[in-house]
Amino acid sequence: MLYLEDIEPGMKRSFGRYAVTHEEVLDFAHKYDPQPFHLSDAGAARTHFGRLAASGWHTCAMTMSMLVAQMAVEPEASLGAAGIDELRWLKPVYPGDTLRCETEILEVKPSRSRPDMGSLRSQMTTFNQHDEPVLRFVALALMRRRPEAD
Secondary structure: OEOHHHOOOOOEEEEEEEEOOHHHHHHHHHHHOOOHHHHOHHHHHOOOOOOOOOOHHHHHHHHHHHHHHHHHHOOEOEEEEEEEEEEEEOOOOOOOOEEEEEEEEEEEEEOOOOOOEEEEEEEEEEEOOOOOEEEEEEEEEEEEOOOOOO
């Protein structure tokens, strides 16, 4: 189990593999972001995307899916997140792309009011199969501190 004390600024991790499918792009768009460039190649052809592109929110969801899968492999004493800053969609994500993630710890802070927990800021970058960054954000995560031995 990874606790707050195990995390240091500068630490980096690479993980995940997510194959983006045409069907999933359409399903997500129909439910959550029904703009023409997320719904059909014809609608996207009239835009800068040129062809069907995944919603940025779908890219966030795929990134979260890879993060949670990684937490199952490397358990963390996570208490969720307090928010995201500096969210940027850097390049379109298309059906057929394969995504992966990298994180870098920017800051670690024990809580002053809650001695059993703390927070960390990390930069998440999602890349496509060409190692081009497609998404970047800074997350503020909450994490338990290592319990004292009884």
